[in-house]
Amino acid sequence: MxxxxxxxxxxxxxxxxxxxxxxxxxxxxxxxxxxxxxxxxxxxxxxxxxxxxxxxxxxxxxxxxxxxxxxxxxxxxxxxxxxxxxxxxxxxxxxxxxxxxxxxxxxxxxxxxxxxxxxxxxxxxxxxxxxxxxxxxxxxxxxxFTEQRALPHATLDDLRPELFDRARRLMRSYNSQHPWADLSNEELLKIGGFYAADRETGKTCLTLAAVLMFGADTAIQQAVPAYKFDCLLRRENVDRYDDRLMIRTNLIDAYDQMMGFVEKHLNDPFYLEGDMRISLRDKIFREAVSNIVSHREYTSAAPARLIIYKDRVILDNPTVQHHFGEITPENLRPFSKNPTICKFMIQLGRFDELGSGVTNINKYLPLYAHGAKPVFRETLHGFELTVPLAATPVEAQVRAQVRAQVEAQVVLRILQACMDQPLSSGQIAAALGHKTLSGNLRKTLPHLRECGLLEYTLPEKPNSRLQKYRLTEKGKQLLEKQA
Known part of the structure; x- marks a missing residue:
């Protein structure tokens, strides 16, 4: 809003x-x-x-x-x-x-x-x-809302108890004082809205949403036989795929498996937000994956798909359309296709709130993909999100990911070296095992000063031969958080 x-x-x-x-x-x-x-x-x-x-x-x-x-x-x-x-x-x-x-x-x-x-x-x-x-x-x-369809033949035996335990752990990690974290399985089902009255008998039954969230795979397939998420890598073979993961399990595990597919095939560059390192990739795709989990039409025979190409990622899913055309932060009017599932995903900390996907992806994607903007659309066929990427070959993406990880480790090692006492640039190089001050290190030290993680001991004489680098309070806090 x-x-x-x-x-x-x-x-x-x-x-x-x-x-x-x-x-x-x-x-x-x-x-x-x-x-x-x-x-x-x-x-x-x-x-x-x-x-x-x-x-x-x-x-x-x-x-x-x-x-x-x-x-x-x-x-x-x-x-x-x-x-x-x-x-x-x-x-x-x-x-x-x-x-x-x-x-x-x-x-x-x-x-x-x-x-x-x-x-x-x-x-x-x-x-x-x-x-x-x-x-x-x-x-x-x-x-x-088909998620509220009562399933008269579904019982608590069709649900997996360990998924309730996992849900409670996720709630506690999201909010240590979460009011639902100490509820029993049946209390969680009730407060989460996973019961509904059967229209023919009036009997209170588990809903389709309950089975999708907590059900055994056999119970899910019995309730919605065509249900699946299809994850595809199409960098080289765009007609078929280079890698594929088909998911037909509960929504708690399905979310993690899709995020695992993203982590396997997309790089995650080093980025500091303030004094804390964040994962731009996770910020973007946490919202994108939550979107197709929370808003798809589960009774449709069409799969929800996550497709990674060289230059873009496309996520699409069948849905009941509410807003035809492109969705932007300016015209966004949040509408949940599966309110019960969406509400529970928020309680688990999977995403921030209804509509946060459009806001957060528009915020973080330009930082991740050199100014690129996402495209959210609802069409006659359902919902589609296009996430542009830099068009680089697989080898370059691997190199970029390794380089980002190495850079992050170098930054932490520099800060750790300066933790006990101020050091000159030559002493920092020696602490990192370098014989001389390399070009990359020459670039990194000024950057750490600009970020407020290191400071000069002689700020009024930046070119003094006695100049050293001292860890700032901000740098100390970053080391504590990383530890």
């Missing part, structure tokens, strides 16, 4: 997909009635600190951070909204005042707050009255 979208929402006024609420220093009492209504109806945006007529009243700047934290925490609390749905509030400045914006997607589940079900109309939120409204809501959701 960006400032332009917030301004457009405010200009259009309240309606089916927009709600304005005044909020000084605390969340409005009826906030979660609107959250519930948006989740159940068609999604929407809530602006806190805006009056009904669009006047910006603002929220208390000193309270904004706590309000965002409270909103995120309460949205993940089943006592506030059942089943919970983790929201990500964002802070913007409008007319010189602070406004908190919250995007709420359409959910595949039926949500309650305070024991009541709410829906949304042009006039606002209203409580569901009567079974005919409830039946209509359920039928609509089942028609839109």
């Amino acid at each position: 960006n400032l332009q979208q917030v301004q457009e929402d405010r200009a259009q006024g309240e309606g089916l997909h927009r709600e304005f609420k005044e909020a000084g220093s605390q969340l409005p009492r009826n906030l979660f009635e609107t959250v519930c209504a948006f989740l159940n109806t068609d999604g929407g945006t809530i602006l806190l600190g805006v009056a009904d007529d669009g006047t910006v009243t603002g929220v208390d700047p000193d309270a904004a951070t706590q309000m965002k934290s409270d909103l995120a925490g309460l949205s993940n609390n089943p006592q506030k909204i059942e089943p919970p749905w983790l929201l990500f509030p964002h802070e913007f400045e409008l007319d010189g005042k602070i406004v908190i914006a919250v995007q709420v997607p359409l959910s595949s589940q039926l949500h309650k707050t305070g024991g009541h079900i709410f829906l949304r109309s042009e006039d606002g939120d209203y409580r569901v009255q009567g079974t005919h409204q409830l039946a209509g809501l359920l039928n609509r959701k089942l028609g839109l």
